[in-house]
Amino acid sequence: xxxxxxxxxxxxxxxxxxxxxxxxxxxxLKNGSIQTGVHAEIGDFLDDLTKALEAIIAEVGSKDDIxxxxxxxxxxxxxxxxxxxxPNLRWKGVIPFVEMMExxxxxxxxxxxxANAAAIGEMTxxxxxxxxxxxxxxxxxxxxxxxxxxxxxxxxxDGFAGELxxxxxxxxxxxxxxxxxxxxxxxxxxxxxxxxxxxxxxDMRPNINSQLRTIPIENITSKDVFEAAxxxxxxxxxxxEFTGQILGEAFADFxxxxxxxxxxxxxxxxxxxxxxxxxIREHMEKNLLSIYQNKIKLLFSQLxxxxxxxxxxxxxxxxxx
Amino acid sequence: xxxxxxxxxxxxxxxxxxxxxxxxxxxxLKNGSIQTGVHAEIGDFLDDLTKALEAIIAEVGSKDDIxxxxxxxxxxxxxxxxxxxxPNLRWKGVIPFVEMMExxxxxxxxxxxxANAAAIGEMTxxxxxxxxxxxxxxxxxxxxxxxxxxxxxxxxxDGFAGELxxxxxxxxxxxxxxxxxxxxxxxxxxxxxxxxxxxxxxDMRPNINSQLRTIPIENITSKDVFEAAxxxxxxxxxxxEFTGQILGEAFADFxxxxxxxxxxxxxxxxxxxxxxxxxIREHMEKNLLSIYQNKIKLLFSQLxxxxxxxxxxxxxxxxxx
Numbered sequence: 117x118x119x120x121x122x123x124x125x126x127x128x129x130x131x132x133x134x135x136x137x138x139x140x141x142x143x144x145l146k147n148g149s150i151q152t153g154v155h156a157e158i159g160d161f162l163d164d165l166t167k168a169l170e171a172i173i174a175e176v177g178s179k180d181d182i183x184x185x186x187x188x189x190x191x192x193x194x195x196x197x198x199x200x201x202x203p204n205l206r207w208k209g210v211i212p213f214v215e216m217m218e219x220x221x222x223x224x225x226x227x228x229x230x231a232n233a234a235a236i237g238e239m240t241x242x243x244x245x246x247x248x249x250x251x252x253x254x255x256x257x258x259x260x261x262x263x264x265x266x267x268x269x270x271x272x273x274d275g276f277a278g279e280l281x282x283x284x285x286x287x288x289x290x291x292x293x294x295x296x297x298x299x300x301x302x303x304x305x306x307x308x309x310x311x312x313x314x315x316x317x318x319d320m321r322p323n324i325n326s327q328l329r330t331i332p333i334e335n336i337t338s339k340d341v342f343e344a345a346x347x348x349x350x351x352x353x354x355x356x357e358f359t360g361q362i363l364g365e366a367f368a369d370f371x372x373x374x375x376x377x378x379x380x381x382x383x384x385x386x387x388x389x390x391x392x393x394x395x396i397r398e399h400m401e402k403n404l405l406s407i408y409q410n411k412i413k414l415l416f417s418q419l420x421x422x423x424x425x426x427x428x429x430x431x432x433x434x435x436x437x
Numbered sequence: 438x439x440x441x442x443x444x445x446x447x448x449x450x451x452x453x454x455x456x457x458x459x460x461x462x463x464x465x466l467k468n469g470s471i472q473t474g475v476h477a478e479i480g481d482f483l484d485d486l487t488k489a490l491e492a493i494i495a496e497v498g499s500k501d502d503i504x505x506x507x508x509x510x511x512x513x514x515x516x517x518x519x520x521x522x523x524p525n526l527r528w529k530g531v532i533p534f535v536e537m538m539e540x541x542x543x544x545x546x547x548x549x550x551x552a553n554a555a556a557i558g559e560m561t562x563x564x565x566x567x568x569x570x571x572x573x574x575x576x577x578x579x580x581x582x583x584x585x586x587x588x589x590x591x592x593x594x595d596g597f598a599g600e601l602x603x604x605x606x607x608x609x610x611x612x613x614x615x616x617x618x619x620x621x622x623x624x625x626x627x628x629x630x631x632x633x634x635x636x637x638x639x640d641m642r643p644n645i646n647s648q649l650r651t652i653p654i655e656n657i658t659s660k661d662v663f664e665a666a667x668x669x670x671x672x673x674x675x676x677x678e679f680t681g682q683i684l685g686e687a688f689a690d691f692x693x694x695x696x697x698x699x700x701x702x703x704x705x706x707x708x709x710x711x712x713x714x715x716x717i718r719e720h721m722e723k724n725l726l727s728i729y730q731n732k733i734k735l736l737f738s739q740l741x742x743x744x745x746x747x748x749x750x751x752x753x754x755x756x757x758x
Contacts, residue, residue, distance in 0.1 A: 369605060
């Protein structure tokens with residue numbers, strides 16, 4: 117379809133923006149990062165980003181060698197090309213990102229959110245190669261998702277499909293979620309949710325010993341819980357058990373929707389490995405309708421963690437028109 | 438793509454099988470029905486069905502005028518062409534339906550389940566014309582669904598996608614569902630679920646007056662509840678309120694999955710009109726993530742009820758290869 121040998125991936129986070137030039141086999145040839153948060157104006161940010169990209173493009177060839185630039189950003193909308201009301205970015209309202217960036221750099225740009233970029237990345241270079249129906253669940257500060265059906269990413273009619281972190285898992289006495297509603301999957305199964313569960317357990321069970329008690333309770337992070345669980349701390353293990361239970365229950369419902377070949381875990385919490393995968397599998401199978409039992413693969417992302425964000429976004433760069 | 442002017446739609450129910458010849462504008466030119474349940478052997482059933490179809494084909498032209506035959510059947514699997522373990526049919530196990538029918542009739546046959554056929558029917562002739570992302574929910578004895586994303590029906594990796602009647606809506610003290618699990622949407626929001634809610638309400642509130650008390654409690658049907666509600670019976674109206682609440686909560690989660698342009702209600706319970714639509718809309722909007730609020734259309738099927746099953750199945754007949 118194209119002879120251009122490279123695509124560029126850009127991942128915009130609240131603090132840093134990472135970017136890289138990627139070849140067709142998913143090798144990152146050149147990469148770098150700039151700070152996001154220091155730019156009060158989107159125009160200044162894009163000027164700096166363009167300068168940085170032009171420098172690495174010159175090292176591998178010219179702009180003619182770049183098929184497209186894929187950008188993953190919080191609240192990035194594929195259809196409109198805008199970043200819309202992103203709570204973690206300084207640029208407020210609706211930013212016509214694609215238009216502004218193409219104007220500066222003269223290469224086609226496509227935009228989506230981080231979780232969709234992860235799903236395209238897994239399909240292009242990772243655990244979902246060859247699959248036509250799968251779901252990527254990103255377990256980070258929040259819970260995001262990218263849904264692929266019939267070999268295509270599901271954007272929905274407005275570009276906002278795949279907010280699976282916000283299905284309701286507890287309809288009574290549910291935890292307050294950052295979205296303003298209660299009982300969302302994200303409130304339980306994000307990194308923040310894990311820390312919150314740990315705090316609840318420590319509080320509710322004052323007589324149970326745990327090495328987490330050596331940390332001031334407000335400072336406990338999901339990483340602390342992971343470290344403790346790895347060392348056999350029973351309370352910490354129970355936290356992962358509960359986190360995996362809620363994810364497993366949610367996954368059973370997701371399967372009834374698109375009957376995916378696999379659900380792929382991506383992001384920080386996926387590092388917990390079997391500590392989280394085993395309870396997910398147990399509770400997913402227990403809750404699945406019988407026609408789906410023992411058929412759905414649970415996999416970890418196969419994108420190297422430090423490269424995953426760039427690779428995911430770059431995969432979208434191959435698809436620009 | 439084709440000059441053949443007609444497709445055939447066949448809808449297999451536990452009691453009767455209806456069929457018809459349909460033109461490109463969705464007009465049914467000829468139709469008829471045979472009994473399903475009298476045939477203990479699938480072979481005998483297919484012999485009779487073939488004879489019946491050949492008779493109406495001869496009235497409009499010849500087999501060369503038929504593009505394809507679409508069949509909707511319980512547990513019909515599009516990928517395998519088999520009817521697999523259908524609880525309401527006499528033919529047990531896995532029936533290689535498409536192969537057996539093509540052998541007899543010499544016209545390409547495609548098979549799917551009833552809800553998927555309804556979704557293709559709405560897209561081809563009904564309320565979803567021109568839409569690329571929508572969900573059809575069938576509210577009958579059970580609750581079924583057909584999901585369309587990016588303009589394609591979502592079958593999933595195994596042909597079993599779209600069992601939205603079996604997402605879990607109540608995780609504690611949930612009603613036992615026909616599938617053997619508890620708390621499924623279908624246990625609350627099917628015609629059977631409506632009758633069950635009415636029985637529960639009558640039982641739990643012995644002091645509340647209701648015209649439903651004139652009917653022996655085991656004999657109450659969803660139709661009785663509908664008739665009572667239409668006449669202003671408060672208890673019956675509350676039954677629809679509760680049914681719509683659970684559907685609205687479920688729809689809010691469905692929207693987070695595929696962000697559809699519309700959710701379309703199909704089947705017997707949809708006849709309740711605003712009695713069920715108003716509480717669905719209220720509770721869906723109340724439970725939606727803010728980015729989806731006031732954007733999702735709730736529609737009723739636009740296929741004429743007596744024709745809907747044939748039209749839905751026939752729409753698949755245009756797509757056979």
